[in-house]
Amino acid sequence: MARTAEELGRAFPHTPVVQSWSGHLVGAVGAEPALVLATPGAEPRPEAGYAAAVLMDAGVLLARPDLRAGEEALRRWLDASALVLPGERGGTVVIVGEPGDRAVQALVRLDAPGAAARELHEREQAHFPPAARLVLLEGPPGALEDAEAAWRPVAGAEHFGPIPVEDDVWRLTVRCPPERGAELVTGMKALLAERSARKAPGAMRLRVDPQVIG
Numbered sequence: 001m002a003r004t005a006e007e008l009g010r011a012f013p014h015t016p017v018v019q020s021w022s023g024h025l026v027g028a029v030g031a032e033p034a035l036v037l038a039t040p041g042a043e044p045r046p047e048a049g050y051a052a053a054v055l056m057d058a059g060v061l062l063a064r065p066d067l068r069a070g071e072e073a074l075r076r077w078l079d080a081s082a083l084v085l086p087g088e089r090g091g092t093v094v095i096v097g098e099p100g101d102r103a104v105q106a107l108v109r110l111d112a113p114g115a116a117a118r119e120l121h122e123r124e125q126a127h128f129p130p131a132a133r134l135v136l137l138e139g140p141p142g143a144l145e146d147a148e149a150a151w152r153p154v155a156g157a158e159h160f161g162p163i164p165v166e167d168d169v170w171r172l173t174v175r176c177p178p179e180r181g182a183e184l185v186t187g188m189k190a191l192l193a194e195r196s197a198r199k200a201p202g203a204m205r206l207r208v209d210p211q212v213i214g
Contacts, residue, residue, distance in 0.1 A: 018034050020044050133176050134174075143195065151187060
């Protein structure tokens with residue numbers, strides 16, 4: 001960001017350059033002309049509305065290893081766009097990214113409801129949350145074998161693995177219908193509590209509906 005700010009400063013020598021990021025948040029900017037350089041989510045609120053916004057590196061947000069990468073990127077872009085003056089007052093928003101990407105197209109059309117409907121449909125087809133409850137349990141192989149007693153009684157539950165993820169750590173993935181999610185999670189938590197009570201060797205990690213699987 002510092003290098004980009006320097007380049008903007010040289011290109012517009014008589015215009016202040018305001019920088020805002022998570023470690024240096026600027027809450028607001030006044031109505032006087034200025035260039036504002038901000039990371040996603042750190043945009044200062046403008047007193048009179050921004051005349052224009054350039055959303056750079058769209059592909060970086062979309063490439064995150066996150067089940068919600070697309071919807072999170074669109075949310076951030078819409079938040080930034082809301083700070084810009086309306087089109088009838090001369091406001092302009094430009095996004096730098098692949099024009100065919102669905103999240104980019106949703107921003108161009110300002111179609112958040114349509115994007116949400118498509119995302120939900122795809123998750124239903126793939127049986128991902130919120131269309132299913134997904135539980136990941138990581139730990140020693142023997143402990144994951146014991147977990148069968150927790151998920152097997154849950155109607156509609158299906159398991160994947162265990163698979164190795166690192167030295168002596170394996171991952172078991174269990175999926176079930178949303179309405180049986182509480183039962184599944186309760187059973188898994190009881191398993192961890194029982195292991196903790198008897199001081200069983202090996203650390204265990206439980207994740208429910210994780211956004212990042214890895």
